[in-house]
Amino acid sequence: MKRLYWILAAVAAVVFVVAGWIIYVPGPTAFASGSTVALGDYKDTNPTGVPASLATADLVTRGEYLTRAADCEACHTAKGGVPYAGGLAFKLPFGTLYSPNITPDKETGIGNWTDAEFLNAIHKGIAPDGSRLYPAFPYPSYTLLTNDDALAIKTYLFSLTPVKQEAPPNTLMFPFNQRWGMMFWSLFYNSNDRYRPNTSQSAEWNRGAYLAEALGHCGECHTPRNLLQAVDNKKKFAGAFTAGWRAYNLTQDKTTGIGSWDVETTAKFLAHGHVEGLGTASGPMGEAIDMSLRHMTPEDINALVVYLKTIPPIPDTSLPIPKTMLASTFPSDHEIDENARGAKIFAGACAACHGWSGKSPILTYADFVGGRTVNDPTAQNVAQAIIWGVTRHTPNGVVKMPGFGNAYSDDEIAAVANYVTARFGAEKSSITANDVKKISGQASQ
Numbered sequence: 001m002k003r004l005y006w007i008l009a010a011v012a013a014v015v016f017v018v019a020g021w022i023i024y025v026p027g028p029t030a031f032a033s034g035s036t037v038a039l040g041d042y043k044d045t046n047p048t049g050v051p052a053s054l055a056t057a058d059l060v061t062r063g064e065y066l067t068r069a070a071d072c073e074a075c076h077t078a079k080g081g082v083p084y085a086g087g088l089a090f091k092l093p094f095g096t097l098y099s100p101n102i103t104p105d106k107e108t109g110i111g112n113w114t115d116a117e118f119l120n121a122i123h124k125g126i127a128p129d130g131s132r133l134y135p136a137f138p139y140p141s142y143t144l145l146t147n148d149d150a151l152a153i154k155t156y157l158f159s160l161t162p163v164k165q166e167a168p169p170n171t172l173m174f175p176f177n178q179r180w181g182m183m184f185w186s187l188f189y190n191s192n193d194r195y196r197p198n199t200s201q202s203a204e205w206n207r208g209a210y211l212a213e214a215l216g217h218c219g220e221c222h223t224p225r226n227l228l229q230a231v232d233n234k235k236k237f238a239g240a241f242t243a244g245w246r247a248y249n250l251t252q253d254k255t256t257g258i259g260s261w262d263v264e265t266t267a268k269f270l271a272h273g274h275v276e277g278l279g280t281a282s283g284p285m286g287e288a289i290d291m292s293l294r295h296m297t298p299e300d301i302n303a304l305v306v307y308l309k310t311i312p313p314i315p316d317t318s319l320p321i322p323k324t325m326l327a328s329t330f331p332s333d334h335e336i337d338e339n340a341r342g343a344k345i346f347a348g349a350c351a352a353c354h355g356w357s358g359k360s361p362i363l364t365y366a367d368f369v370g371g372r373t374v375n376d377p378t379a380q381n382v383a384q385a386i387i388w389g390v391t392r393h394t395p396n397g398v399v400k401m402p403g404f405g406n407a408y409s410d411d412e413i414a415a416v417a418n419y420v421t422a423r424f425g426a427e428k429s430s431i432t433a434n435d436v437k438k439i440s441g442q443a444s445q
């Protein structure tokens with residue numbers, strides 16, 4: 001009998017440790033060696049705030065820079081809607097959540113909010129009426145922001161024209177519509193700590209960490225989540241699926257991450273969303289570059305790269321080494337036989353812009369060769385780009401690919417997506433109409 005108790009106790013202890021390990025998540029910069037100090041005790045250049053070139057600018061200008069760096073616009077703007085007026089739909093497995101209006105309208109926006117109320121939302125995910133906000137609003141990242149930076153963002157938002165617009169009501173199912181439940185989630189997953197510089201790393205690294213973790217919230221998309229939907233930093237930046245898109249491996253793994261990109265290449269990709277031979281950022285990453293990263297100073301982009309270069313490599317075995325060779329100028333008979341439908345659509349609707357070889361005849365942004373997207377055998381992002389189209393601001397003006405979601409059936413979209421990966425990628429995909437339907441339903445819009 002006594003023995004049985006011991007066995008049960010041992011099993012309980014193991015379950016407890018395993019559950020603890022699953023639930024436990026290290027901090028976003030815990031991978032780096034060295035010790036951290038409170039900001040006030042840090043002797044090197046302050047990693048927070050705006051870059052030196054803006055140090056003497058007025059508060060609204062500084063707030064604007066930080067608001068862009070935090071990319072509040074991407075989530076708080078409905079497709080085709082007024083920036084920051086909210087209404088973007090987040091499709092979750094248990095219903096739809098809409099982003100609220102954060103313009104200074106007093107009735108439908110945040111025009112009545114005090115500084116303390118704003119800080120409470122940004123740092124703790126608590127609304128003025130005491131209700132809990134869902135972490136689709138990335139406050140577990142923004143909690144690292146200093147009060148000064150958060151309030152500079154508020155000052156910028158309050159300088160905008162108020163827009164009267166109520167977000168549609170959420171349609172979350174029980175029990176997910178019970179906001180108080182987030183209290184327990186926050187207890188585990190919101191440190192409610194401001195950024196602590198690491199004294200063993202350079203000032204530039206610390207600036208990069210602040211940009212990536214507190215402002216840019218890269219991990220919210222690029223890091224896999226645990227069972228409780230918290231960003232799992234045990235697999236930091238190892239790649240994840242988010243809102244129907246795949247955010248690729250950002251670790252320094254040389255073949256499946258970005259470890260083979262040198263500093264200059266990485267900086268160029270972040271500033272422009274495109275590097276010849278490495279493809280183009282589309283979808284949510286295209287937006288992050290459009291609305292956020294392209295507005296950063298070169299010093300800040302470099303700091304971000306310094307930081308990214310220290311992320312420990314984690315391989316993603318589901319991704320092949322990208323094919324870097326150009327495809328043939330014309331498809332072979334065999335290739336057409338394999339996917340006649342896809343080939344026909346590509347010839348009629350895509351080749352004029354994208355070309356047959358993977359190098360676009362008209363625009364380098366439309367090059368496919370070497371890009372991760374066409375080398376992803378899930379073809380998820382390829383299908384999404386086809387469905388929704390892509391709009392980008394480049395240094396030479398706006399570049400646009402039309403969306404084909406209304407023109408083609410899910411079956412046709414699957415066929416042409418499979419054609420694109422087979423022709424331009426290392427491994428062909430075999431997605432179906434059902435896959436297309438599923439992922440297009442997951443996209444925020």
Ligand code: HEC
Nearest residue numbers: 070071072075098099100102121127132133134136137138
């Ligand atoms: C990844 C998407 C995303 C980003 C980025 C984002 N938000 Fe939000 N935000 C949301 C969602 C979704 C909600 C609604 C959460 C809820 O209903 O519980 C929200 C809620 C809020 C609220 C609460 C408003 C209210 O009426 O209760 C404020 C304030 C806010 N966000 C401000 C910001 C600011 C400032 C930024 C940039 C620093 C920002 N958000 C960036 C998605 C985002």
Ligand code: HEC
Nearest residue numbers: 216217218221245246247248280281282284285372373381
């Ligand atoms: C809203 C989600 C989201 C956020 C936030 C985000 N990314 Fe991405 N990222 C993606 C997606 C999706 C892709 C794939 C895009 C494609 O297929 O064109 C991507 C692609 C990339 C790539 C290209 C990877 C490759 O192998 O081609 C880099 C580099 C990158 N992101 C860096 C960053 C950095 C740095 C940040 C933070 C400053 C960041 N991302 C924030 C979603 C996001």
Ligand code: HEC
Nearest residue numbers: 279280281282349350353365366371373382385390392401
């Ligand atoms: C009017 C020109 C045009 C047409 C027609 C067009 N595209 Fe595009 N496409 C582009 C441009 C430009 C981009 C890059 C946008 C950017 O910079 O983000 C792009 C991006 C893409 C991407 C994302 C690439 C990446 O690396 O993330 C895919 C996939 C794609 N197109 C497939 C197609 C397919 C399939 C068709 C036909 C059904 C098609 N396109 C038709 C211009 C076009």
